[in-house]
Amino acid sequence: MLSACGSGEDDKTITFWTPLTGDDGAYMDQLVKDYNATNPEIKVKHVITSDMYTKISTVLNSGKGIPDLAIIHADRVPGFVKQGVLEPIGSAIAGQPEIKKDNYLPQAWSTGNIEGTQYTVPLDIHSNVMYYNKDLLKKYNAEAFLDDNVVTIDEMLSLKGKLKEGDYVVNDALLGWVILAQIQNLGGHIEENGKPAVDTPVMKQAFEHVKKIADAGLMTPFGEDGYLMFQSGKVLFSTDGTWSSTAHAAVEGLNFGATNIYSPTPDKFTNRASSHLFAMFKKDRRSDQKEAGIGAFLEYIRQNSLKWAKAGQIVASKQVNESAEYKQYMQSFFTSNPKEIESLYIYTYEYYPYVAEAVETYCADIVRGNVELDETLKKMQKFVEDKIAESRKATTK
Secondary structure, X not given: OHHHHHHHHHOOEEEEEEOOOHHHHHHHXXXXXXXXXXXXXXXXXXXXXXXXXXXXXXXXXXOOOOOOEEEEEHHHHHHHHHHOOEEOOHHHHOOOOOOOHHHEOHHHHHOOEEOOEEOEEEOEEEEEOEEEXXXXXXXXOOHHHHXXXXXXXXXXXXXXXXXXXXXXXXXXXXXXXXXXXXXXXXXXXOEEOOEEOOOOHHHHHHHHHHHHHHHOOOEOOOOOOHHHHHHOOOEEEEOOEHHHHHHHXXXXXXXXXXXXXXXXXXXXXXXXXXXXXXXXXXXXXXXXXHHHHHHHHHHHHHXXXXXXXXXOOEXXXXXXXXXXXXXXXXXXXXXXXXXXHHHEEEOOOOOHHHHHHHHHHHHHHHHOOOXXXXXXXXXXXXXXXXXXXXHHHHHHO
């Protein structure tokens, strides 16, 4: 009797876990509040969990407290599917004919499709972006760099010796993301036949290209906060994230715009990206009624996620990102034409998180010349291979 009563109570609420903290969490809270205000049959309870992946692992192992719905990052999908812990999303969206590939940004939808099975529905794409200081570009006669929306490394190097002391061409914000963008610009990848490809000629070339900027004294100093230096008007370009647009806009007197991450060549540009995806982890009991409620919530988000644009995210729903209202947001630049959409590159290699960790760990020291490049690439390769071996041991226990 008690068990039945408890289960019935549970069926009245969709427990929704996200790793969204700060402003992101507040915007998602508001979306959930707005949805619940429509008086759906089953309401949504948003639970912000900063260490969500650790807690997900704990509840999956225990089988207790597994959320009905969660937001996960794109690079987590292959691993979760391989572990057999994700439920295909098809049963939840079966009653929602507009939740389909054609109605979302293509890479945001396809990143949740593994061997023909759809496991996720996308909320957004969040991308690396290069903000520029309009006043400094004018001051240094560099406005023409933006004529084709591809700022090249050679164009940056052309400013060597021309800057006032204390001014810099570019900062080192999200430097690891910038390196991963160059891998694509150079026609490379981070895997070969399913194995990590870190100690490669393309990775070396990517670092060498970016290192040229630092070697020329055009990158903000090692150890300095380049992000804040951009906000203080000392840096022409800042390579941070789409989500930073709101913080930059709050800085009085900062006259800025957004363009693509710099590239070795004007022929190819890439903006390393990821995606927040709605997913269902496997659990013993999730009623048909609750799954239908999840579908209704996801359809509401598809139609009403303009608020999510306020968080600086590239909304995945075409109904939103093609609307006139969305054009007021700076990140609409990345959905302004097919080439821009194509530039948003999401890595889907199963062990991408380990490759990204290796790049983030070593990139600053490599670019600044604090370590020897060839030797460090070998360390990075071993770092990733060791992480993979550890994960496989943990999986087989």
